[in-house]
Amino acid sequence: MGARDERGAPPEGDAAVHGQALSKVYGTGRRLVPAVRDVSLKVRASEFLAIIGPSGCGKTTLLRMVAGLESPTSGTISCWGGPPADLAREHRVGMVFQDPALLPWASLRRNVEFVYRASGRRPDPESVDEILDLVGLTSLAHLRPHEASGGMRQRTALARALVMRPSLLLMDEPFGALDAITRRRLNGELERIWAAVRPTTILITHSVDEAVMLADRIVVMSARPATIVREVTVPMPRPRPAVPDEAFHHAVQECMEALDA
Numbered sequence: 587m588g589a590r591d592e593r594g595a596p597p598e599g600d601a602a603v604h605g606q607a608l609s610k611v612y613g614t615g616r617r618l619v620p621a622v623r624d625v626s627l628k629v630r631a632s633e634f635l636a637i638i639g640p641s642g643c644g645k646t647t648l649l650r651m652v653a654g655l656e657s658p659t660s661g662t663i664s665c666w667g668g669p670p671a672d673l674a675r676e677h678r679v680g681m682v683f684q685d686p687a688l689l690p691w692a693s694l695r696r697n698v699e700f701v702y703r704a705s706g707r708r709p710d711p712e713s714v715d716e717i718l719d720l721v722g723l724t725s726l727a728h729l730r731p732h733e734a735s736g737g738m739r740q741r742t743a744l745a746r747a748l749v750m751r752p753s754l755l756l757m758d759e760p761f762g763a764l765d766a767i768t769r770r771r772l773n774g775e776l777e778r779i780w781a782a783v784r785p786t787t788i789l790i791t792h793s794v795d796e797a798v799m800l801a802d803r804i805v806v807m808s809a810r811p812a813t814i815v816r817e818v819t820v821p822m823p824r825p826r827p828a829v830p831d832e833a834f835h836h837a838v839q840e841c842m843e844a845l846d847a
């Protein structure tokens with residue numbers, strides 16, 4: 587596999603993320619927990635991939651291997667042709683979790699700026715302004731997390747993940763704790779924000795509708811240990827239609843069938 591180039595584009599013919607025969611078994615001795623089994627997947631640069639599957643099947647484990655936070659028991663994983671940990675070290679990975687984990691004493695803006703400080707850099711005010719504008723927080727950036735709504739806190743988490751323009755955006759149930767109305771609104775906003783930045787993205791979600799609304803391709807996993815049971819391509823144009831169309835319903839149906847199989 588070739589070396590990465592500076593623009594973040596994968597070398598010709600390579601995937602941005604490439605996992606080959608990935609397996610992960612937790613534990614030792616007689617207390618082994620197989621979490622992921624023989625998963626091979628490629629994610630193209632600027633592709634939006636969603637992962638769905640039964641609760642506890644191993645989705646987070648797979649994402650953690652892509653992030654370089656967990657080593658596979660067997661198989662290989664590379665990001666832009668190198669080890670995932672290299673990408674993380676270069677601050678080219680943005681992550682969003684269900685819990686936004688913001689600093690409670692700092693304003694939303696300072697929470698975004700903190701990403702720079704945590705990586706030993708000075709905050710770039712222009713980039714911070716730009717990302718706050720993109721996530722719709724400009725006029726609310728002075729609030730502290732406890733003064734903000736759940737949706738605002740999750741928008742802040744998204745701004746933190748995107749402010750340093752990562753090559754790779756990894757999201758693990760980012761809207762799982764939000765009410766249905768806020769979640770739906772944020773899905774629409776995420777699609778708009780993502781289209782403006784277009785990082786290579788992997789989203790874990792329990793919502794089939796959310797996966798279809800946002801992703802170019804959906805990987806459906808089996809019960810634990812997670813294996814890929816189906817890949818569903820979502821042929822809908824972007825921006826995605828506000829009202830679900832036939833292609834939407836068809837993709838949802840395909841995912842549901844794969845989950846029920």
Ligand SMILES: Nc1ncnc2c1ncn2[C@@H]1O[C@H](COP(=O)(O)OP(=O)(O)OP(=O)(O)O)[C@@H](O)[C@H]1O
Pocket residue numbers: 612613619620621639640641642643644645646647648810
């Ligand atoms: N650090 C760990 N040590 C031991 N077992 C673990 C560890 N992390 C996860 N597991 C186990 O691996 C399995 C897969 O967990 P994982 O969190 O990857 O699943 P998931 O599909 O993301 O779950 P959910 O949908 O509920 O978020 C579970 O049985 C879990 O208990």
